[in-house]
Amino acid sequence: MKLYSSMGPNPAVVTMFLAEKGAELPTEKVDLMGGENRQAPYVAKNPAGQLPCLELDDGSHLAEITAICEYLDEKLPGPSLIGATPEERAATRMWVRRIDLNICEPLTSGFRYAEGLPLFQSRMRTIPHAAGDLKELAQEKLTWLDGLMTGKTWVAGERFTLADIMLFCFLQFGATVGQPLNPENKNIVAWFERVKARAGEKAPA
Amino acid sequence: MKLYSSMGPNPAVVTMFLAEKGAELPTEKVDLMGGENRQAPYVAKNPAGQLPCLELDDGSHLAEITAICEYLDEKLPGPSLIGATPEERAATRMWVRRIDLNICEPLTSGFRYAEGLPLFQSRMRTIPHAAGDLKELAQEKLTWLDGLMTGKTWVAGERFTLADIMLFCFLQFGATVGQPLNPENKNIVAWFERVKARAGEKAPA
Incomplete structure (x- = not known):
């Protein structure tokens, strides 16, 4: 590969x-x-x-x-980041799609249609007049997710999965392009710090 | 279940x-x-x-x-509609996500922000000023897909998969809410007729 x-x-x-x-x-x-x-x-x-x-x-x-x-x-060998059973895999895929459609997509489109416009407008259809709404949509869905994260270590529960990886990478990106973490989303903020610590340990030297 | x-x-x-x-x-x-x-x-x-x-x-x-x-x-028993090997499953999931993000989402949002607005505006953040662009985006991606369908029976090749089911159901819906098939997308039109014939055979009586 x-x-x-x-x-x-x-x-x-x-x-x-x-x-x-x-x-x-x-x-x-x-x-x-x-x-x-x-x-x-x-x-x-x-x-x-x-x-x-x-x-x-x-x-x-x-x-x-x-x-x-x-x-x-x-x-690849090693523990699955999707799930070990049909039920675990299903839950991971549910969270991945929710995060993908509700957060990653509007956050990224919000960037491409505003701060990223000079780069993207010649490459794709951009909708600059929707950028503000898309950014707000991503934030609303993050607040929705924050409520659902109460008592959970990772997005899918006690298992670290692809859902955590996707959410983390897009929130880390968002913070660099004017879409920082909302400090009121305390569950997400605490989760973000957990993923960051874990990623530091796992990153190649 | x-x-x-x-x-x-x-x-x-x-x-x-x-x-x-x-x-x-x-x-x-x-x-x-x-x-x-x-x-x-x-x-x-x-x-x-x-x-x-x-x-x-x-x-x-x-x-x-x-x-x-x-x-x-x-x-459930029977032939897989995702794939029998990691490579087949990967190809299906690639096409499913392309169709999901590029076609189903803008087509559906375009409807919700325009014809569907009376129903959806009290239920979710709607972006009416983006509806036209979203519908055009879905059509552009359909034309892109049409080019990639040359010589293929189904979206993922010779296998009928979840990708065909998703695309068919959303295009069938689109046609009922002012987003009909573009007759110039001849590969998609022919594929749509193939799925319709197949679905007629498979539907419960």
Whole structure:
């Protein structure tokens, strides 16, 4: 396998997932700022033009972070970050999709349509007049999630999963582009510190 | 297991998935138009207040259509609609997420923020000034997908998968709310007819 990666929260999810699995992959950096990801030959690998993308051993290419992480979880040894039973896997996938649609997407679109507009407006349809609402939507859903985190160590309960990795990477990114953690979301703030401490221990030296 | 269901494209995905598996589940209808899904006791089952939701045999509740379908695929007999190998499952999940984020979400939000506004504006943050752009975004991504469908029978190739079910149910819904199929997307139009014929054969009498 070979990983095509870059800056940004999506590649960070796969990098953190690999660190949790204690694995490393040959990695080729793609120049996102220079738009290398929107041109051949990268688009032949991932026609969505986004990073990251995983080259499989049969030469095919796999995109979309949730699909890449599920695949790595199946292929790499060690405890699963999705789940050990159908019920655990189901719960993880439920939380992953809630976080993906309700938080990651509006947070990232809010950035792309505002602070990120100079970079993204020539690459995709941008909706600048929706940026403010999208950022507020992400914050509302975070506050909703905060209420559901009461008494839980990780998003899916006592298991650290892909749901934690996705939420962490996107919130860490958000904080760098004007969407900081809301200090009133005390469960999320405490959870964020737990993930940060854990990630520090797992990160490759 | 017991399914909580209603009208709408999301419940349709699970219903069609079950028909493909040749399975039926005890089903309780929730009154979406009357807002029963936004009140207790339904919100105790699914705090996102959305349909469908699956009650598992241990009494817990599973929401989010992709998670429900993955769970049903693991639990029910018969050929998998996700995939038989890690590589097949990965490809299905990649296409499911592309369709989910790029087509289902903007199509549905475009409806909720325009034609659906009278129903949804009291239930969620709506962004009416983004409705037109979101509908165009869904159409652009459909045209992108149309190009990638050249020579393929189903979205993931020769396998009929959850990706086909999701795309079909949301496009079928879109056509009823002012977002019809674009006849220029000839691959999608032909694929849609193939799924419709197949669904007719699989549907419960």
